[in-house]
Amino acid sequence: MSKNSISNSVIRRLPRYYRFLGELENNGYVRISSRELSEKMGLTASQIRQDFNCFGEFGQQGYGYNVSDLRLEIGKILGLDKQTPMILLGAGNLGKAIAAHIDFHNKGFDLIGAFDINEELIGKEIGELKVRSIDELSSFCAENKPVAAILCVPMQAAEKLVNTLIGCGIKAFWNFTHYDLKVTHKDVAVENVHLGDSLTTLSYGLNNIELTEKK
């Protein structure tokens, strides 16, 4: 219940904190102050202290924060101490690349299955996974109980697939389709990636530099 009161702005910063703390730990840092972390991350020290305080008092006056303790705490808040079973829908170029590129185990997930509708892809290997026919989806889910899904299918296929998947017990969607996945079901988590929007934003940024330069 208290978790509900954490603002979205804070949540979006948590993965980045977690990442920086991991790097600090690897570089042998034992402790860090909000001031030093703020310099490394390009934030204000005040914001960092206030963000951490949403979840409890992790620091100590005159000392700062213990790097590995803090990282562990944030990891727990993010749910990274679990291994949620996840499946991939769509084993085309993007799906394959995501499956190969992402370190799922360090992000709280375990990729246990991949599905496609294209006969040519079915049976092929993606890392340790074999691509299955979408026809096997229901039986696979009944047996293996995946909780999260990656959507790398065409936009047209996404909408009805999502309903099927929710029926199969999927509670979290990592959505790479151009389809704006709406969270109609209140107990489903959605993360829309929208690479196209990201590139469009870069275009704006580039355009804006050039405009200001010409002034």
Added chain:
Amino acid sequence: MSKNSISNSVIRRLPRYYRFLGELENNGYVRISSRELSEKMGLTASQIRQDFNCFGEFGQQGYGYNVSDLRLEIGKILGLDKQTPMILLGAGNLGKAIAAHIDFHNKGFDLIGAFDINEELIGKEIGELKVRSIDELSSFCAENKPVAAILCVPMQAAEKLVNTLIGCGIKAFWNFTHYDLKVTHKDVAVENVHLGDSLTTLSYGLNNIELTEKK
């Protein structure tokens, strides 16, 4: 100069407006009111009107907005009326998938080259592009003047590569590495994608559902 005063929140919404307006146009819409658009996009009508007003008066009282005019205007603001030459650095799984999956021409870019350091990848085809050796980067840039770059290389390689690329005249980076690209040069645009952070955010969302359900 006036462009500088547009808030980041507004800018981040622009690509989504553009996308929705495109869909509306495809579905035969000629005009749309802020109220109707707000219902489709899950925003408030007031926000939409204020966002559009940052760039001029595109609407008309009693009528609403002309869909294709508005889309065209937003496209111009986003710089989508150009074709900025772009190169890909890193032709591994992710780089290949991005190159194949993204519709560059509709996002204001033209992918004209791909580079890798791995001998096994050099010479291979990605769509219509041939993967070149990173050794050819300087001469290629001198000749073809790319302005934007996609970074799909390992984190360790990213930092020095960025400096090289800036030296070659690159002004915009679409960064898929785990390296947090800092915008030290004021006239360089950066868009960090951070797929790992996105998945971590999903983990938080999933974890949060489950917590609230158990309450």
Added chain:
DNA sequence: TTTACTTTGTTTAATTCTTGACAAACTGAA
């Protein structure tokens, strides 16, 4: 132990972002 310094947690202030309200301007039917 003392003392100067550091740093947190928290309160208060400032800033930014979002929403509500409404006059002015237009549409379209009678």
Added chain:
DNA sequence: TTCAGTTTGTCAAGAATTAAACAAAGTAAA
């Protein structure tokens, strides 16, 4: 042409977010 209805652009209120300030609590060296 008139008039009821619609919708924008804009201003002002309300929320949310971020930054500044500072007492309290610690560190560490003398």
